[in-house]
Amino acid sequence: MLDETRKKTFLGFDFSTQRLKAVVIDEDYVVQQEADVDFDVELPEFRTAGGVLRGEHGEVTAPPLLWVKALDMVMDKLIVAGVEFANVEALSGAAQQHGSVWWAKGAEDRLANLSSEQFLHSQLASAFVVDSPVWMDCSTSADCRALEEAVGGAEELARITGSRAYERFTGPQIRKLHRTRLRAYSATERISLVSSFACSLFAGKVAPLDLSDGSGMNLLDIHHKTWCEEALKACGDETLADKLGAPVPSASVVGTISDYYVQRYGFKPDCKVVAFTGDNCSALAGLRLRAGWVGLSLGTSDTLLLGLQSPAAPSAGHVLVGPTSAPYMALLCFANGSLTRQAHRDRLAGPSWGAFDDLLRATVRGNMGYMGIYYDTAEIVPRAKPLRRLVDANGRPVEKLASQFEARALLEGQALARRAHAEDMGFTLEAGSRVVATGGASVNTALLQIFADVFNTPVYVQDSHANAALLGAAVRAAEVWSEHTGISLNGSEPTVSPVAKPYPDAERIYAPMLRRYRDMLKDIPALH
Numbered sequence: 001m002l003d004e005t006r007k008k009t010f011l012g013f014d015f016s017t018q019r020l021k022a023v024v025i026d027e028d029y030v031v032q033q034e035a036d037v038d039f040d041v042e043l044p045e046f047r048t049a050g051g052v053l054r055g056e057h058g059e060v061t062a063p064p065l066l067w068v069k070a071l072d073m074v075m076d077k078l079i080v081a082g083v084e085f086a087n088v089e090a091l092s093g094a095a096q097q098h099g100s101v102w103w104a105k106g107a108e109d110r111l112a113n114l115s116s117e118q119f120l121h122s123q124l125a126s127a128f129v130v131d132s133p134v135w136m137d138c139s140t141s142a143d144c145r146a147l148e149e150a151v152g153g154a155e156e157l158a159r160i161t162g163s164r165a166y167e168r169f170t171g172p173q174i175r176k177l178h179r180t181r182l183r184a185y186s187a188t189e190r191i192s193l194v195s196s197f198a199c200s201l202f203a204g205k206v207a208p209l210d211l212s213d214g215s216g217m218n219l220l221d222i223h224h225k226t227w228c229e230e231a232l233k234a235c236g237d238e239t240l241a242d243k244l245g246a247p248v249p250s251a252s253v254v255g256t257i258s259d260y261y262v263q264r265y266g267f268k269p270d271c272k273v274v275a276f277t278g279d280n281c282s283a284l285a286g287l288r289l290r291a292g293w294v295g296l297s298l299g300t301s302d303t304l305l306l307g308l309q310s311p312a313a314p315s316a317g318h319v320l321v322g323p324t325s326a327p328y329m330a331l332l333c334f335a336n337g338s339l340t341r342q343a344h345r346d347r348l349a350g351p352s353w354g355a356f357d358d359l360l361r362a363t364v365r366g367n368m369g370y371m372g373i374y375y376d377t378a379e380i381v382p383r384a385k386p387l388r389r390l391v392d393a394n395g396r397p398v399e400k401l402a403s404q405f406e407a408r409a410l411l412e413g414q415a416l417a418r419r420a421h422a423e424d425m426g427f428t429l430e431a432g433s434r435v436v437a438t439g440g441a442s443v444n445t446a447l448l449q450i451f452a453d454v455f456n457t458p459v460y461v462q463d464s465h466a467n468a469a470l471l472g473a474a475v476r477a478a479e480v481w482s483e484h485t486g487i488s489l490n491g492s493e494p495t496v497s498p499v500a501k502p503y504p505d506a507e508r509i510y511a512p513m514l515r516r517y518r519d520m521l522k523d524i525p526a527l528h
């Protein structure tokens with residue numbers, strides 16, 4: 001009787017770079033409890049800075065035991081926050097993309113036989129062969145080139161796997177480990193992504209990779225949804241497919257929760273574990289993007305997410321198998337985001353956005369034809385070295401511009417880039433289109449107005465929860481559980497509020513500028 005009156009809840013985790021976060025939502029998707037563990041501050045014994053360890057040649061790793069210990073801690077914090085684990089129907093998670101976890105021989109056995117009397121970290125202390133290379137690692141350029149060559153070139157690799165070879169992608173990382181640390185490689189039983197590793201801790205077995213996060217490896221044929229054999233072979237190990245296991249759709253129940261959690265925390269034995277996925281894939285679910293909507297996370301770098309009906313073969317950016325109902329998704333990471341905006345704000349107006357907005361107000365939309373490209377740091381979309389380009393209305397290079405024109409050229413240039421590259425991925429403006437913005441800079445209304453005009457579509461800000469990936473993890477748990485059990489949930493729509501609408505003349509002003517932006521790109525030296 002009691003059970004029926006209890007609210008069903010769903011648990012989501014986000015194993016991100018700097019912290020582990022957890023959230024509990026109810027059947028209306030309203031947040032009930034949250035907890036998090038900051039790696040550097042709360043687990044200083046691992047000596048990480050920003051959650052990672054850096055080597056001398058671009059290597060960036062994280063100890064997987066840090067993540068395990070953080071999970072022990074976050075579970076205890078959830079108890080303190082008052083979570084009733086017996087009400088959790090399903091759980092899922094998100095994790096930083098591309099990182100790989102190298103399970104030692106015997107690890108699967110250990111996962112299946114955990115004692116609920118002890119912490120996870122004390123039982124899994126020797127379960128990992130090496131520290132995990134993570135997405136910030138850039139030490140695999142040679143492996144990238146080799147992988148591209150093995151499948152017939154960069155464009156062919158992009159056509160098959162959705163991306164050219166990128167240093168942080170897992171395929172090049174695996175190839176490097178096989179090439180440089182054969183003994184460690186040979187001691188490896190299974191290879192997980194951070195997402196499937198985290199899922200394994202709950203499932204009590206090495207959990208399958210999901211197709212969406214699996215698309216961030218340069219190894220998956222995103223059309224056939226199977227491993228690309230040439231790419232696997234290029235990593236050097238004939239048995240790699242066995243080490244990775246077969247990938248599953250992101251909306252899969254991979255099993256019920258391991259007995260460890262039933263005994264230790266009081267979960268019910270049939271609590272479902274839904275495949276974990278990458279943080280960007282999870283954010284697509286958390287923002288609940290529909291066809292024709294654009295998710296835009298304005299952070300250190302700007303990330304653009306789109307649901308796609310069919311996969312493009314992008315020269316920059318990534319196409320992933322879709323984690324939600326859209327068959328595919330586009331992921332574009334623009335390296336020059338908030339840090340670049342701030343650096344030029346400081347240069348042009350000092351340390352206040354108010355003063356920068358005054359500069360913007362002193363100019364008109366379209367900036368009298370002045371346009372700019374500002375790459376303070378090497379850009380990823382498109383791949384280019386650091387540079388600055390300014391042109392006038394006739395496309396002629398300009399050496400120096402008054403501060404107010406530069407201020408607008410910077411922001412309009414960024415928004416034009418986001419739209420042009422979204423279009424290259426297959427984005428088309430529809431009647432119901434909108435941009436849904438999140439992240440630190442989504443409080444900047446002047447910036448959002450420029451995005452509204454350049455995209456000629458309203459901009460909304462998701463204000464119900466700052467972290468779309470974390471919320472997406474709990475929402476995916478709820479939605480997959482609902483599909484699996486046939487019990488429908490109320491699942492309220494996220495509260496998003498419109499913050500900027502395009503002016504009626506937006507398309508007239510910005511459509512020609514979009515063409516001019518594409519012309520400017522032609523003059524930027526291609527980088528490989």
Ligand code: XUL
Pocket residue numbers: 016017095096097098135168216278279280331333
């Ligand atoms: C995406 C990427 C990052 C990580 C950060 O390709 O590398 O966004 O997922 O967590």
